Every structure is written in C-alpha cells, then in structure tokens.
Amino acid sequence: MxxxxxxxxxxxxxxxxxxxxxxxxxxxxxxxxxxxxxxxxxxxxxxxxxxxxxxxxxxxxxxxxxxxxxxxxxxxxxxxxxxxxxxxxxxxxxxxxxxxxxxxxxxxxxxxxxxxxxxxxxxxxxxxxxxxxxxxxxxxxxxDWSLLVSVGDALYAQLRRALEDDPRLSALLFDELLFGDRLRAFHPALFDTDVLVLLVYYSRDTGRIGTATDPADSTKTYLRFGDATPLSDAEIAAARVKSAAHRVQKRIELLDMRFVELGDTARLLARAGASKHRLRNILVRKSALKKSLATASATHTQLIQILEKIDEAKSNVDLLGTLISAKSGLALLNEQISLADVDDVTAALDQEMALTGEISDVLMVSSGIDDDEIETELRALERETAKTLERKTESQAVSESGEPESAKCEEESAKPKESAPATESAEKDLHHKKYESAKVPVNTVSESKISPQINSQSEDEELLHDLIEKLKNVTIDSTQPLLKPNPHNSEPELKNQSLLA
Known part of the structure; x- marks a missing residue:
C-alpha cells in the first residue's frame, strides 16, 4: 500500500x-x-x-x-x-x-x-x-509548495549554521553538484530535481544565494551562499577552482576504487591458476591506474593550494578594507577635537577643581565651630601656662636657697618606701626636675633676673630677698652637681651642706 x-x-x-x-x-x-x-x-x-x-x-x-x-x-x-x-x-x-x-x-x-x-x-x-x-x-x-517551503527553510538554516563559523571565501561558493552534495549531507533523500527546485527557490524567490553563469561554459552555474548579489569575477574564479578540485576528487575516488578492484582480481586469478598473459594485462592496467591516481592526486593538491591562496588574498583585501575604513573613521573623530580646546578644557577643569577645594575648606572651617568654647579653652591654656611658669620659678628659687628643699628631702627620705608605692615614680620625676634645675651655676644668677619674678609673689618677697643676699656670698663649684644620689634613699641629697646654714 x-x-x-x-x-x-x-x-x-x-x-x-x-x-x-x-x-x-x-x-x-x-x-x-x-x-x-x-x-x-x-x-x-x-x-x-x-x-x-x-x-x-x-x-x-x-x-x-x-x-x-x-x-x-x-x-x-x-x-x-x-x-x-x-x-x-x-x-x-x-x-x-x-x-x-x-x-x-x-x-x-x-x-x-x-x-x-x-x-x-x-x-x-x-x-x-x-x-x-x-x-x-x-x-x-x-x-508540493508547502513541502518546498518547510524543507527549504530548514535546510537553509542548517547550512547557515554549518558555514557561519568558516571565514573562507571558498566555503560559501558552490557549483550545482557541490551544492547538491552539501544539501544531501543534511537531507539524504533529495533527488536531483529537488536540488534544482531549491536553487530556484533560494536564488529567485527568497534571495538567499547569488548565482552566476560560467563565462566559458554557459551550462555551468556557480552560486554564493547567503547573498543574492551577482558573483564577482574573483568569486567566479574561486568557484571554478573549487568545482575543478571537486571533480578531480571524484575522479581520485573512482580511480582508487578501480585500483583496489584490479588488485583483488589479480589475486583471485592467480589463485585460480589463470595464465600469465591475463595476469600481466591486469597488472599493466593496475600500474596505469596507479600513475593516473598519482597524477590526479598531484592535480588535486595543486588546485587546493590555489584555492587557499585565493582565500588568503580575499582575507588580505578584507583586512586592508577594514584598515582603510578604520583610518577614515579615526580621522573623522580626530577632526572633532582640537588641541587648543583640550588645553582650554584642562585649564578650566583645574580652576574649577581648585575652587571646589577652597569652597570645601570654607565649609569645613565655618561649620560646627563654637567660639565661646574656643575662648574658654584658650583662657584655661593661659592659666595652665602661668601656673607652670610659677612652679618652675619657685622650684628654681628654692633650689638656689637650699633650705626648704633640704628639709623636704630629709622628710621624704625618712618615709618608708612601701608607704607610698603609687607616688614613688611621680616623686622621682619631681626631684629629677629639681636636680636638673640645680645644675645651673649659682654665681651666674643675678638679682636683676630673679627679682622681677620674686616681686610678683607678695607673700614670699622678704624670704626670697634674704636668700638672694646669702647666695651672693656663697661660692659653689659649677663643675659639680648640687645634689648627689643617696644610696640608702631614693631622694637625692645636697652635696654642699653650706647652703643649709
């Protein structure tokens, strides 16, 4: 059925x-x-x-x-x-x-x-x-029109996917035989008339391939996949070379098959006891086929090399065209920019950036500042400085007189060390400062330098005056420190005891 x-x-x-x-x-x-x-x-x-x-x-x-x-x-x-x-x-x-x-x-x-x-x-x-x-x-x-459209569109999509990753010019060029073989790779049940119908459908009705007749043979048609424009002379030449290589390849396959058949025939006849004359004729034909096969293979290799050179030349032309186009595009873009404009813009940007920095500085200074707090902190700093200067002056004056400092040293030395471990380091620092102050030669101290500071202290004015008078009559060796360490006490003691008299 x-x-x-x-x-x-x-x-x-x-x-x-x-x-x-x-x-x-x-x-x-x-x-x-x-x-x-x-x-x-x-x-x-x-x-x-x-x-x-x-x-x-x-x-x-x-x-x-x-x-x-x-x-x-x-x-x-x-x-x-x-x-x-x-x-x-x-x-x-x-x-x-x-x-x-x-x-x-x-x-x-x-x-x-x-x-x-x-x-x-x-x-x-x-x-x-x-x-x-x-x-x-x-x-x-x-x-059948519906089958033509469905089969034709499906085959075109398959062939396009197969060729889209091949950049060679020759990959897109076919003759009718090559195109039919390529379509049958996807759809084996295509008759010769089917291929001819598809060629008309692709080239004329849908504009998916371009065609050209061979100038030397009007019966031969070449086509280019993916573009309906007529083939150029270079494309026709490449298609002609590819078609010739395809025909030579078919001949090589036929010669190779006949060569193998003659070898098998010769072996069968030899086993069957055939005459030498018959075997010789078969071997002569086999030898001729071998030479023809070698010639066809050399021709095919030469055609393939020519086709590869055509592909290389087409690639070079495309590359040159791309470079020329890129050069033109780059020139057009560069024409839209001048160095003077670049300098002006750069200078303007520098000015604006500097102005932005100044504005930021002003905003940072003027925001979040309490003037009253600054004044309060400034007065506190002045008081602290005055007190420090006052303590330094008193310490220097006491060190020069020797009496209060000696009594204090004896009192501190009489205390046990373990009674005030927390304040021991602080006391050492205080006596060290007094020790450093005592290094100043006493005979270099003048009444004119000390008296202004002493006069500022009303409650000790008379005592300081007496001390100054005594210091004037005392001679101290400036090369020796006024205080020397006591090995039994952490507090230094006065080396010159005459200051306590």
Missing part, C-alpha cells in the same frame, strides 16, 4: 470512489468531490514524505500512474484532474512553469509565498499531461 497507509481517508470502503471518475460529484455532491481531492493531495504528500519517488519535494508525473495503480481498481481515472485542481488551488506548482516564472514576493498572514501569484495566464492554460501522446512532449513534474 505504500503511502496509502498514512492516509486515513484511503479506507477499503472508499477506494472505489477514489479510483473512479468522480467528476460528476462536483455538481451533485461538492463535499464528496472536495473530500476525494483532499484525499489524493494527502496521498501525494505522504508519498513525498516516504520518499516513494526518491524525492522529497517534487512529484514525478511520469511515475504517478504506476505508483498509484491498484490491483483491484487499476489506475486512478481522475489522477490528472486531481493534479489540475490542486495546481489551481496553489498546493502544487508545475516545475516547467516554476523554473521560468517567479513567484511574486507577497506574503499573506495565513499563507507562505503563494504560488497563485505565478502568472495567471500561464496557469490558466496549463493542463496536466500524464501520458505522452507525442514523442516530443515530456511529462512534467509537480512541486
């Missing part, structure tokens, strides 16, 4: 009607007439999907009667009428018309590119011919 198994309408109970002359149903039973036509279209499409005719897109008209012949009902009587009706409905397109008349680029929301847009006058006079009535008349083929 073949494709009939996939079509539910082709039941045994309906075969008699489907194979009969049901043209009269068009008037008396339009629904039955349309049901029979739809059933035959479903069978046509099922046959293409099953590759009944070794094709996926095109129905070969000459094979249809034989393929659909039924042992009981014979050949379908209205097979030609069914094809005609579907051609007028736009489901099928005759190949003889499609390859010469373009389908206009009109898309409808509910349809693909519609084959109804093919010239109406051509389709209006077209009639399906399934049998040759004249030797000069050829039977046509019929394109």
């Amino acid at each position: 073949g494709p009939f198994k996939e079509v539910p309408q082709f039941k045994e109970s309906r075969l008699a009607s489907l194979y009969s002359d049901f043209a009269h149903l068009k008037e008396i039973n339009p629904e039955g007439y349309r049901a029979n036509l739809d059933a035959w279209l479903a069978v046509f499409q099922a046959a293409l999907r099953c590759h009944t005719f070794h094709s996926s897109i095109v129905l070969p008209g000459a094979e249809l009667p034989r393929a659909f012949r039924n042992t009981t009902h014979g050949v379908p009587r209205l097979l030609a009428l069914s094809l005609d009706e579907h051609i007028r409905a736009g489901a099928l397109v005759p190949w003889s018309i499609y390859k010469h008349h373009a389908v206009k680029s009109v898309r409808r929301a509910w349809d693909y590119l519609s084959p109804r847009k093919v010239a109406d006058d051509v389709l209006g006079t077209y009639r399906v011919l399934l049998y040759r009535s004249d030797a000069s008349m050829a039977v046509d083929a019929y394109i």
Whole structure:
C-alpha cells in the first residue's frame, strides 16, 4: 500500500470512489468531490514524505500512474484532474512553469509565498499531461509548495549554521553538484530535481544565494551562499577552482576504487591458476591506474593550494578594507577635537577643581565651630601656662636657697618606701626636675633676673630677698652637681651642706 497507509481517508470502503471518475460529484455532491481531492493531495504528500519517488519535494508525473495503480481498481481515472485542481488551488506548482516564472514576493498572514501569484495566464492554460501522446512532449513534474517551503527553510538554516563559523571565501561558493552534495549531507533523500527546485527557490524567490553563469561554459552555474548579489569575477574564479578540485576528487575516488578492484582480481586469478598473459594485462592496467591516481592526486593538491591562496588574498583585501575604513573613521573623530580646546578644557577643569577645594575648606572651617568654647579653652591654656611658669620659678628659687628643699628631702627620705608605692615614680620625676634645675651655676644668677619674678609673689618677697643676699656670698663649684644620689634613699641629697646654714 505504500503511502496509502498514512492516509486515513484511503479506507477499503472508499477506494472505489477514489479510483473512479468522480467528476460528476462536483455538481451533485461538492463535499464528496472536495473530500476525494483532499484525499489524493494527502496521498501525494505522504508519498513525498516516504520518499516513494526518491524525492522529497517534487512529484514525478511520469511515475504517478504506476505508483498509484491498484490491483483491484487499476489506475486512478481522475489522477490528472486531481493534479489540475490542486495546481489551481496553489498546493502544487508545475516545475516547467516554476523554473521560468517567479513567484511574486507577497506574503499573506495565513499563507507562505503563494504560488497563485505565478502568472495567471500561464496557469490558466496549463493542463496536466500524464501520458505522452507525442514523442516530443515530456511529462512534467509537480512541486508540493508547502513541502518546498518547510524543507527549504530548514535546510537553509542548517547550512547557515554549518558555514557561519568558516571565514573562507571558498566555503560559501558552490557549483550545482557541490551544492547538491552539501544539501544531501543534511537531507539524504533529495533527488536531483529537488536540488534544482531549491536553487530556484533560494536564488529567485527568497534571495538567499547569488548565482552566476560560467563565462566559458554557459551550462555551468556557480552560486554564493547567503547573498543574492551577482558573483564577482574573483568569486567566479574561486568557484571554478573549487568545482575543478571537486571533480578531480571524484575522479581520485573512482580511480582508487578501480585500483583496489584490479588488485583483488589479480589475486583471485592467480589463485585460480589463470595464465600469465591475463595476469600481466591486469597488472599493466593496475600500474596505469596507479600513475593516473598519482597524477590526479598531484592535480588535486595543486588546485587546493590555489584555492587557499585565493582565500588568503580575499582575507588580505578584507583586512586592508577594514584598515582603510578604520583610518577614515579615526580621522573623522580626530577632526572633532582640537588641541587648543583640550588645553582650554584642562585649564578650566583645574580652576574649577581648585575652587571646589577652597569652597570645601570654607565649609569645613565655618561649620560646627563654637567660639565661646574656643575662648574658654584658650583662657584655661593661659592659666595652665602661668601656673607652670610659677612652679618652675619657685622650684628654681628654692633650689638656689637650699633650705626648704633640704628639709623636704630629709622628710621624704625618712618615709618608708612601701608607704607610698603609687607616688614613688611621680616623686622621682619631681626631684629629677629639681636636680636638673640645680645644675645651673649659682654665681651666674643675678638679682636683676630673679627679682622681677620674686616681686610678683607678695607673700614670699622678704624670704626670697634674704636668700638672694646669702647666695651672693656663697661660692659653689659649677663643675659639680648640687645634689648627689643617696644610696640608702631614693631622694637625692645636697652635696654642699653650706647652703643649709
């Protein structure tokens, strides 16, 4: 049954009607007439999907009667009428018309590119011919439009993904044989007519490939994938070299297969005891094939090298064009900038940044400052400075007189060390300061320098005056310290005891 198994309408109970002359149903039973036509279209499409005719897109008209012949009902009587009706409905397109008349680029929301847009006058006079009535008349083929669009778009997407990562010029160039082989790598069940139909669909109807005829051979067509513009002379030359290399590669495969076959034949004949003359002839042919194979391999290598150089040259041209374009773009951008403007902008930025810093400084100084607090802290600092100066003056005067300091030293030395461990370091610091003050030579002290400071202290004025008078009559060795350490006491003692008299 073949494709009939996939079509539910082709039941045994309906075969008699489907194979009969049901043209009269068009008037008396339009629904039955349309049901029979739809059933035959479903069978046509099922046959293409099953590759009944070794094709996926095109129905070969000459094979249809034989393929659909039924042992009981014979050949379908209205097979030609069914094809005609579907051609007028736009489901099928005759190949003889499609390859010469373009389908206009009109898309409808509910349809693909519609084959109804093919010239109406051509389709209006077209009639399906399934049998040759004249030797000069050829039977046509019929394109299933929905399958052409679906298969064609899917194959194009697969081929584009395969080629998009290959930057070589030659990767996008084909002849008809190369293009067919490349498509069959994704869809093995493509007939030669399918490839031709796809070439027309891609180049003319969808603008996905560009084509050019070989100037030296009008029967050869070259194409470039992905661009509908005509091929340049360089692209035609590259496509010609690639096509020649492909043909040589096919020849190498054939020669290699024949070379292996002759070797196998020679071994079989030798085992069978064949004559030397026969074996010699086979070996001579094998030797000739070996030379031909070597020549073909060298030719193929040379063609591939030429093709690689063409790709390299095209890459160099593209690179140079990119550099020229980049240079032009860079020049245009640089023209929009002058060095004077850059200097002015830089200077202005420096000024503005400096102004910003000044403003920030002003804001930081003027914000969060209490003048009263500063004045209070300043007065406290002045009082502390005055007290420090006063204590220093008193300490110096006492050290020079010797009496109070000696009594204090004796009193401190009489105290046990453990009675005031917390203040021991503080007392050491105090006596150390007194010790340093005592190093000043007494004979260099004058009344004029001390008296102003002593006069400021009213309560000790008379005592200080007496001390000064005594100091004037005392001679002290300035090279020796006034105080010396006491090994039994942490407090130093006066070396010159005459100061205590």
